[in-house]
Every structure is written in structure tokens, then in C-alpha cells.
Amino acid sequence: MLALQYLSRHRDRSVPVKEIADCYGLSMEFLAKTLRLLAHHHIIDSQQGLHGGYRLTRDLQDLSVATILEITEGGSAIIECENGYCAIAPVCTIREPMHQLQQKIDQLLRQTTLQDMFNNSAVAE
Amino acid sequence: MLALQYLSRHRDRSVPVKEIADCYGLSMEFLAKTLRLLAHHHIIDSQQGLHGGYRLTRDLQDLSVATILEITEGGSAIIECENGYCAIAPVCTIREPMHQLQQKIDQLLRQTTLQDMFNNSAVAE
DNA sequence: TAAAACCGGACTAAAATAGTCCGGTTTTTC
DNA sequence: GAAAAACCGGACTATTTTAGTCCGGTTTTA
Numbered sequence: 001m002l003a004l005q006y007l008s009r010h011r012d013r014s015v016p017v018k019e020i021a022d023c024y025g026l027s028m029e030f031l032a033k034t035l036r037l038l039a040h041h042h043i044i045d046s047q048q049g050l051h052g053g054y055r056l057t058r059d060l061q062d063l064s065v066a067t068i069l070e071i072t073e074g075g076s077a078i079i080e081c082e083n084g085y086c087a088i089a090p091v092c093t094i095r096e097p098m099h100q101l102q103q104k105i106d107q108l109l110r111q112t113t114l115q116d117m118f119n120n121s122a123v124a125e
Numbered sequence: 126m127l128a129l130q131y132l133s134r135h136r137d138r139s140v141p142v143k144e145i146a147d148c149y150g151l152s153m154e155f156l157a158k159t160l161r162l163l164a165h166h167h168i169i170d171s172q173q174g175l176h177g178g179y180r181l182t183r184d185l186q187d188l189s190v191a192t193i194l195e196i197t198e199g200g201s202a203i204i205e206c207e208n209g210y211c212a213i214a215p216v217c218t219i220r221e222p223m224h225q226l227q228q229k230i231d232q233l234l235r236q237t238t239l240q241d242m243f244n245n246s247a248v249a250e
Numbered sequence: 251t252a253a254a255a256c257c258g259g260a261c262t263a264a265a266a267t268a269g270t271c272c273g274g275t276t277t278t279t280c
Numbered sequence: 281g282a283a284a285a286a287c288c289g290g291a292c293t294a295t296t297t298t299a300g301t302c303c304g305g306t307t308t309t310a
Contacts, residue, residue, distance in 0.1 A: 001219050016255060024213050030300055036257070049308020052255045065226065088149050094126050100248040101190065101237060108229055116222070123225040141286065155269055161288070174277020177286045 001068065002026075003035060005118045007044060007056035014053035034072055041071045060118060066109035076109055078102055126193065127151075128160060130243045132169060132181035139178035159197055166196045185243060191234035201234055203227055 003020050017035055021028040035054050039046040043063065044054045069076050077083050079098050089095065116123050128145050142160055146153040160179050164171040168188065169179045194201050202208050204223050214220060241248050 001223075002217065005219060014255090018255085024216055026213070027300065029302080032256075033258095033300090039256090046256060047308085048254095048256050048306075050252095050254045051309065052307080054256090088151070091149055092127065094130060094242060097242040097248050098126075101233075101242075104233055104248070105230060108226075108233070112226060117219060117226075118222070123222050123229070139286090143286085152269065154271080157287075158269090158289095164287090171287060172277085173275075173285095173287050175285045176278065177276080179287090 001114075001117065003031060003054075004038075004044070004056065004063075004068070004114060007054060008060055008114070008118055011056055014047040014051065014055045016053040019053075037071060038068075043068070043071065060115035061113050063114045064110050065112045065114070065117065066106060068114070069109060076102075076106060078105065126239075126242065128156060128179075129163075129169070129181065129188075129193070129239060132179060133185055133239070133243055136181055139172045139176065139180045141178040144178075162196060163193075168193070168196065185240035186238050188239045189235050190237045190239070190242065191231060193239070194234060201227075201231060203230065 002024055006020050006023065007015055017032045018028055020026070021031045035044065036046070038044050039054065043058065044056050046052070046054055066076065075083065079102065080086055081089060081092070081095060082099070082102055086092065086095075112123055127149055131145050131148065132140055142157045143153055145151070146156045160169065161171070163169050164179065168183065169181050171177070171179055191201065200208065204227065205211055206214060206217070206220060207224070207227055211217065211220075237248055
């Protein structure tokens with residue numbers, strides 16, 4: 001998220017991973033891995049070669065926290081069975097209400113855009 | 126949560142851990158650990174001795190998902206710095222919006238009671 | 251052609267979570 | 281008063297997830 005914010009503030013050029021890592025005191029290798037992942041999903045664009053780096057071309061309003069979370073964390077599941085198999089599903093009597101709670105969280109994450117996170121002091125209603 | 130629901134449906138007596146574990150096919154030892162924890166925090170009452178067990182005496186409307194999560198999972202932090210120390214806090218420019226997002230999630234978890242989870246098919250607005 | 255970047259996958263380390271074990275105490279029943 | 285059924289509590293182990301590292305490779309530009 002920090003990196004995306006940094007990129008959004010330097011849209012005019014390709015920013016090398018090293019620059020961002022140095023700025024926040026993060027491990028370059030680790031940050032690189034995540035940015036690569038975001039590039040795969042076309043959240044950011046990558047440019048190889050000398051003076052290469054990453055660049056954010058998309059509109060912050062079109063990117064939600066949910067989207068980023070889905071890519072970097074594999075989703076926002078509060079319970080395992082949201083992701084797949086659950087051994088006790090047949091006898092589980094709280095599955096449905098849990099699922100509804102999950103959906104409310106997802107809704108919140110979907111409606112919160114990076115624009116909300118980066119530019120406003122207040123997060124969207 | 127399943128165990129709490131079970132207890133809420135058998136308020137008239139002390140229910141042994143074994144009974145609940147068998148009902149859902151859970152490990153007794155593991156479930157016991159969590160119920161003990163809930164008892165410590167006075168969510169449920171424990172009764173030792175023959176015919177002992179756990180009992181729910183509190184009103185489901187007075188118990189929120191947030192409360193249970195706090196006890197069993199140690200909270201609902203979506204980011205580490207909600208819990209304590211963060212190395213880059215001084216230069217972190219997304220801390221505040223992250224915190225606001227966290228608060229919205231907490232609000233949702235606080236306002237969702239076990240009553241909502243167990244008795245209604247729909248979770249509270 | 252060398253330097254600066256990204257690429258990608260394998261690898262290792264650390265932390266969190268899940269799950270087990272066991273000796274102990276309490277209460278009831280016979 | 282002894283045995284059985286339960287909870288108590290803490291130590292222990294295993295598993296899974298997450299974090300972080302490494303390195304040889306490719307691409308692009310000066």
C-alpha cells in the first residue's frame with residue numbers, strides 16, 4: 001500500500017523498487033516480490049532495463065482495498081470455509097451467518113478505494 | 126462460536142466439553158482449551174466435578190462477535206501496528222487511513238451480537 | 251558491452267496457529 | 281472414602297502460514 005501510494009505520487013516516471021524500499025526502510029527483495037505480483041495483475045506497469053521500474057497508470061478511484069488484498073494476501077477470509085473445504089460443513093450451524101458477516105467486510109473493503117486511503121484524511125463512508 | 130451456540134441451546138444444564146466435541150466432530154482437548162479461556166473471561170460459567178461442564182448464563186444480545194474474537198483470537202487487527210510497535214511508523218503515510226478502516230471493521234464486529242449470529246438467518250444491519 | 255532494473259523460482263527462517271499430553275484438582279455418587 | 285467424571289493448566293510438539301533471502305537470468309539503455 002505504501003509503495004502504491006509512492007507510485008501514485010510519481011506517476012510521471014518509472015520508479016525503481018530500490019527507491020521505494022530506501023524511502024521507507026523496507027527490504028528491497030521482499031518489496032520487489034510484491035510489486036512483481038501487482039504488475040502481473042496489471043495494477044501497475046513494469047519497465048525493464050536501465051531506468052526501468054514500476055509505474056502506476058490506473059486511477060486510484062478504480063482500485064479498491066479489496067482488490068489489492070485479494071492479490072497480495074489472497075483474499076480477506078475470516079474463516080477457512082470461505083476459501084474451500086471445511087470438514088464439518090455438513091453439521092456447521094453458523095456457516096451462513098459467518099458468511100454474511102464476511103460479505104459485509106468484503107463490501108467495506110470493496111467500497112474503500114485507494115483514493116480514499118491515500119488522498120483523504122477520512123476513509124469513505 | 127459453535128460451542129457457544131450449542132450452550133445457548135442448552136442453558137438448563139452444565140454441558141461437558143466432550144458432548145460438544147462429539148456433536149461437531151471436534152478435538153475435545155482443543156475445544157476444552159478455548160472454553161476454559163472463555164470461562165476465564167466470564168463469557169461462560171464452568172462447573173467442576175461429576176456432572177460438571179460449561180453453561181451460558183449471559184444474554185446473547187450482550188455478547189458481540191468482537192468480544193469473542195478479542196478473547197479467542199486476540200483481536201481483529203488487520204495491520205500489526207494496531208497491536209503495538211511498528212518499525213516504520215514515523216515515515217508511514219498510510220497509518221491513519223488504515224486505522225480508520227480498522228475501526229470500521231471493529232464497529233461492524235461490535236454491533237454484531239451472538240443473537241444475530243445464532244438466532245436470525247440475517248445478520249444485523 | 252556494461253550497468254541498472256526487473257524476472258522468477260527455489261530456498262530458508264520465523265512466527266502464528268493448531269493440536270496433544272498429562273498430572274492435578276474438584277465434585278458427586280455409591 | 282474411593283472411584284468416576286469433569287474441569288484446570290501448563291508444557292510440549294506439529295503444522296501451516298508468512299516473511300524474508302538468494303541467485304542466476306533477461307531486458308533495456310547509455
